[in-house]
Amino acid sequence: MTSPSTTHFVLIPSYNPGPTVIDTVLAARAQWTPVWVVVDGSTDGSAERLQALAASDPGLRLIVLPENRGKGAAVLEGISQAAAEGFTHALTMDSDGQHPAALIPEFMAASQADPAAMILGRPVFDADAPALRVNGRKVSNGWANLETLWMGIGDSLYGFRVYPLQPLIRIMRGNRWMRRFDFDPEAVVRLCWAGVRPRNMDAPVRYFRAEDGGVSHFRYLRDNVLLTWMHSRLFLGFLWRLPALLLRRLSTSR
Template sequence: MAQQNFLTALPVYNEVRHIGDVLQKVTRFSTNILVVDDGSTDGTAEVLQTFPNVRVIRHPENRGYGAALRTAFSYAIDQGYEVLVTIDCDGQHEPHRIPEFVAACTPEVDVVSGSRYLKRFPGDSEPPPDRRRINEVITAELNRRLGLHLTDAFCGFKAYRTEALRKLDLTENGYAMPIEFWVQAVKHGLRIIEIPVPLIYLEEERAFGGALDQAETRLAVYRAVLERSLQRAGLADFSKTSLI
């Protein structure tokens, strides 16, 4: 099979500690790289200037994780890439797995989603208990409401066929955007597979910001986004298995 024309995109906000190391690794496995700098104020922009072959789109102010992903989606579509790979820049994803995601994103697959819970890898981390619990709850609700069989609703390591991305109508700006994505994916009949990735949590504090740092508030927000997304998509009572 011919090599697919793909872009690797990294949504970034205040990642000065990681961006240089992560990009050095990504450049070994991807020729075309986009960083969406979502209004960083910590020196991330200065580090990005040392990577002249990396395309950077900067949001003048912080808009949110979902907004950064939507910018990456639009760029990949506009530039005519066949496949878009997204990878987070916090050290939790291993860039050497990018070719595996691209290879799995065949013409018969629209979305390849990483899962930290499909299998155990040597050296896997133990996730923060509240994050694991919320992931389990929301993943189960998505599966029940949409007829999916996901094991990890929130992994940011993915590959998408850009023709599939053209179909989506995404509006969520924040960390709940992946929930809206799954609703839209089912609405448009996208073909989804999961592949396993290691579970890596670094020994540093990570915050969602504001009220979302409270686990119960975050869960309530995610559920509200799910209900809103189902209503917008006309899928409030929908049930269909879309995982292939």
């Protein structure tokens, strides 16, 4: 186990993640201290397994929400409690084993060296990645880069990233969106609008098949409708902010 950090922590929002969650949390704990898990109203028994794990590990904290609120809401609960205890940055990762725990120290080091930035994972897909998911994200990435005047978002959907807490908390408390699947792309766009610079780092992503214990809550029609509505809202916000964004780009290009 690593020495505890008083500024940076790992945050894992979790909803019915399947049997891989314990391996995911143990892998994160092997790389970093502390690790917090927000159980977002899970009904699969994972909360009980994680509680047993946390009971013997002071570097692991569990927050259990009584009902499912969505990924963004779970993240907001975790970062709000952490900020109240003095933490300044959170590395978010999924609970289903898709994200590379081995890269946690590298991403944290990048954040510690440049604390004003957000460190964004740029996914490196293996041969088993679903083509529909790999190609479909290009649409969201295109919109996100347009809405920020190409500030440098390498991937808008990949949730393995380090956020500075205070600007993210201000943004989330200032609007009623960003509470469900739309959290990851909207967070990076709004943080860019707020002047938080993106830094991209490559990180592999692994998709587990159902027979390997993989659990996916992605619903193609439902979630793409949600993303379309989100980018419609963001585009209107982009048009409103366009003069200020253009001035910022001009001032930074000199």
